[in-house]
Amino acid sequence: MKTVKIGLLGLGTVGGGVYKLIERQKSEMVSKTGADVEIAKILVHNRNKKREGIDESLLTDQWKDIIEDKEIDIVVEVMGGIEPAKTIITEALKAGKNVVTANKDLLAVCGEDLLEIAAAHHVDLMFEAAVAGGIPIMRPLRQCLAGNEITEVTGIVNGTTNYILTKMFELGMSFEEALAKATELGYAEADPTADIEGLDAGRKVAIMATSAFHSKVVFDDVHIEGITKITAQDIKYAKEFDSVIKLIGIARNTESGIEACVYPMLLSSEHPLASVRNSFNAVFVHGDAVDDVMFYGRGAGEFPTASAVMGDIIDVIRDMVNGCTGRISNTCYRELPVKKCRDIRSKFFLRMQVENRPGVLASIASVFGEHKVSINKVVQKIITDGMAEVVIVTDAVKEYHMQDAQEELLRMPIVKEISSVIREY
Amino acid sequence: MKTVKIGLLGLGTVGGGVYKLIERQKSEMVSKTGADVEIAKILVHNRNKKREGIDESLLTDQWKDIIEDKEIDIVVEVMGGIEPAKTIITEALKAGKNVVTANKDLLAVCGEDLLEIAAAHHVDLMFEAAVAGGIPIMRPLRQCLAGNEITEVTGIVNGTTNYILTKMFELGMSFEEALAKATELGYAEADPTADIEGLDAGRKVAIMATSAFHSKVVFDDVHIEGITKITAQDIKYAKEFDSVIKLIGIARNTESGIEACVYPMLLSSEHPLASVRNSFNAVFVHGDAVDDVMFYGRGAGEFPTASAVMGDIIDVIRDMVNGCTGRISNTCYRELPVKKCRDIRSKFFLRMQVENRPGVLASIASVFGEHKVSINKVVQKIITDGMAEVVIVTDAVKEYHMQDAQEELLRMPIVKEISSVIREY
Numbered sequence: 001m002k003t004v005k006i007g008l009l010g011l012g013t014v015g016g017g018v019y020k021l022i023e024r025q026k027s028e029m030v031s032k033t034g035a036d037v038e039i040a041k042i043l044v045h046n047r048n049k050k051r052e053g054i055d056e057s058l059l060t061d062q063w064k065d066i067i068e069d070k071e072i073d074i075v076v077e078v079m080g081g082i083e084p085a086k087t088i089i090t091e092a093l094k095a096g097k098n099v100v101t102a103n104k105d106l107l108a109v110c111g112e113d114l115l116e117i118a119a120a121h122h123v124d125l126m127f128e129a130a131v132a133g134g135i136p137i138m139r140p141l142r143q144c145l146a147g148n149e150i151t152e153v154t155g156i157v158n159g160t161t162n163y164i165l166t167k168m169f170e171l172g173m174s175f176e177e178a179l180a181k182a183t184e185l186g187y188a189e190a191d192p193t194a195d196i197e198g199l200d201a202g203r204k205v206a207i208m209a210t211s212a213f214h215s216k217v218v219f220d221d222v223h224i225e226g227i228t229k230i231t232a233q234d235i236k237y238a239k240e241f242d243s244v245i246k247l248i249g250i251a252r253n254t255e256s257g258i259e260a261c262v263y264p265m266l267l268s269s270e271h272p273l274a275s276v277r278n279s280f281n282a283v284f285v286h287g288d289a290v291d292d293v294m295f296y297g298r299g300a301g302e303f304p305t306a307s308a309v310m311g312d313i314i315d316v317i318r319d320m321v322n323g324c325t326g327r328i329s330n331t332c333y334r335e336l337p338v339k340k341c342r343d344i345r346s347k348f349f350l351r352m353q354v355e356n357r358p359g360v361l362a363s364i365a366s367v368f369g370e371h372k373v374s375i376n377k378v379v380q381k382i383i384t385d386g387m388a389e390v391v392i393v394t395d396a397v398k399e400y401h402m403q404d405a406q407e408e409l410l411r412m413p414i415v416k417e418i419s420s421v422i423r424e425y
Numbered sequence: 426m427k428t429v430k431i432g433l434l435g436l437g438t439v440g441g442g443v444y445k446l447i448e449r450q451k452s453e454m455v456s457k458t459g460a461d462v463e464i465a466k467i468l469v470h471n472r473n474k475k476r477e478g479i480d481e482s483l484l485t486d487q488w489k490d491i492i493e494d495k496e497i498d499i500v501v502e503v504m505g506g507i508e509p510a511k512t513i514i515t516e517a518l519k520a521g522k523n524v525v526t527a528n529k530d531l532l533a534v535c536g537e538d539l540l541e542i543a544a545a546h547h548v549d550l551m552f553e554a555a556v557a558g559g560i561p562i563m564r565p566l567r568q569c570l571a572g573n574e575i576t577e578v579t580g581i582v583n584g585t586t587n588y589i590l591t592k593m594f595e596l597g598m599s600f601e602e603a604l605a606k607a608t609e610l611g612y613a614e615a616d617p618t619a620d621i622e623g624l625d626a627g628r629k630v631a632i633m634a635t636s637a638f639h640s641k642v643v644f645d646d647v648h649i650e651g652i653t654k655i656t657a658q659d660i661k662y663a664k665e666f667d668s669v670i671k672l673i674g675i676a677r678n679t680e681s682g683i684e685a686c687v688y689p690m691l692l693s694s695e696h697p698l699a700s701v702r703n704s705f706n707a708v709f710v711h712g713d714a715v716d717d718v719m720f721y722g723r724g725a726g727e728f729p730t731a732s733a734v735m736g737d738i739i740d741v742i743r744d745m746v747n748g749c750t751g752r753i754s755n756t757c758y759r760e761l762p763v764k765k766c767r768d769i770r771s772k773f774f775l776r777m778q779v780e781n782r783p784g785v786l787a788s789i790a791s792v793f794g795e796h797k798v799s800i801n802k803v804v805q806k807i808i809t810d811g812m813a814e815v816v817i818v819t820d821a822v823k824e825y826h827m828q829d830a831q832e833e834l835l836r837m838p839i840v841k842e843i844s845s846v847i848r849e850y
Contacts, residue, residue, distance in 0.1 A: 136569035144561035147735025297718030310572025
């Protein structure tokens, strides 16, 4: 009976979870995979830091110790960031080691290149943990749903922003209050930029789109807007429209190219994603055969993420035992164009402050008309004698038409402010 | 480049879907798997029936034609029922053929035996389509979540009953009216027994529990109750308690053994399963690492089920191309006891008709107390001068205590009827 040796890169929250989970699962591994498993080395920044429950003799601060260790079969990378992770993973694959990674930053930039290197060396590169934490989504996309032409992958894939938006929606908090609460509870990091500006979600969209559509989509292809501009007033209108506001990552495979975006959206409260609350994540997939399917669970955290890493480790060991590492590698066999943002069609919710006098609505409507924006719904509320708040929901329209209409509106003396522009799912 | 040949057993709704999906996916198969695929033979009852779009030269009414065809690599069984499916699948596995099946009836009875035969012959036996149609659930349980100690699998795994209960809940229909509607729309079969009595859901619970807990659970181990006794009045109370009533398949791995049950349950409207409407299915899983995770989608139908079959076919072909068929087979490495129904603890909702006079509630409460049933909530409604409806919700209590309490209640002259007994999730 072989013992599979693991080199663990990183011992932060996720790394600690992986360490503990491997310990917990050790006695079951032969039954599950046909081989034993042990952690042989752990890469850390600081070898001298006290770490409770960790065998210190395993620690190293030199990544080459791991790559050059011929006994190590699987490298588990949970350090995050582009470098040195990229170099280490590349060297590991070239050295014939299988790699399990949770690194969305890296995969969103050069996932396909790494899969190519893995393929060339007949080793596994698995990354279930890189998207939506513990929720099985990469394997469903790459295996269970592989018989589908997938046309849409839409998800709530950032727990921090979903927590914030839930508190704003349910408790009437402002964005700032909800962010403070999220920080206090550890849902938001000290620098929350990557979460609240949608960058984290954008990386996951790129990775999911690539697997779902069999065509390379990278982080730079994703059009991203965060949630910092969402106000309590927007949430109030969402409720009035029987909708919620969620930060949605959306990837569509259309006849004119792939659309990949992240932005806050109004979503009907009937939609399955609308009931995803707090820090939970969910991914909604539409395929030509399966129709709609959704995956829901914890998108982050020590053990949920370690669960995904562990599932990958078990799968790699099964591949090793059966002599078939590299069994599924790069499935990007198409080269589909990715649409420019300006050409993507969305429905829009516009909230604006205008002068309250006869003819104002007609003037606004005619601007939309000129720019091929057709209006689906108008709500006007008188705020003071002289001012009114107008909310307009449009039909689906290309971004650039909307942009042009907005610019013209802002040149009109009757329009004092466009307070929000939110897309509708 | 090899062409993988498929023998298709059955050309009903699902078989037709598989046929069409293979045709649709043909041009992508080399890219997805490394091999081409074609249907070589199709087993049907009646070769002379007209079938549009099907190549008639492929049809046979002799299953041995398929087993004895050395060129056939994968047998796809979508005929259903125990025999002759069991014999054919057994022979196929023994002949070294991989098998993909959607047959829950068979797997719920002898799935582990078949997996053993597959293991002995180093071939794949895959069955994603047997549970919850298009929803990826078996692969997530057997792979993605394999690093977890799974303690609970709870699902809405029958679309017919979920449709009926949704109509009763949302439109106030009676059971009979909702069943008639389901039959009219094709959601219920001419003989709806297997669905409305919970048998279909019970089979799926047995299959999921076996994979989730690594221990054999068969159909006979599952305690089953259908939805035929649910009334509009029960639904009314559910609403009052901010709950819904759903037919729930529930498997728990407890310290004192596995619990496997199917029954209608009151479920808080906050629970993710509560918002699963109409014919949709969903499976909720709890693991020690992943925490809560849910899978949602279409549990039946031509193409959703074919989607699951196709995912399995693609996976088998990848195994063939990589020389690793039989890579994951029988994962039942434990022998856990399955609990008798009488020992399972549940919360109960009891609705009864009693005489309306002083002291009645006290007498009823004391009967519960004598049988170790503690009461969580009581609602009493006066119906006529002489009669009242009493609803009691209990804390978790063993079935046999509840049974005994009910028997004693029915012997009391003041208790005219126990109208409903529904478990609470």
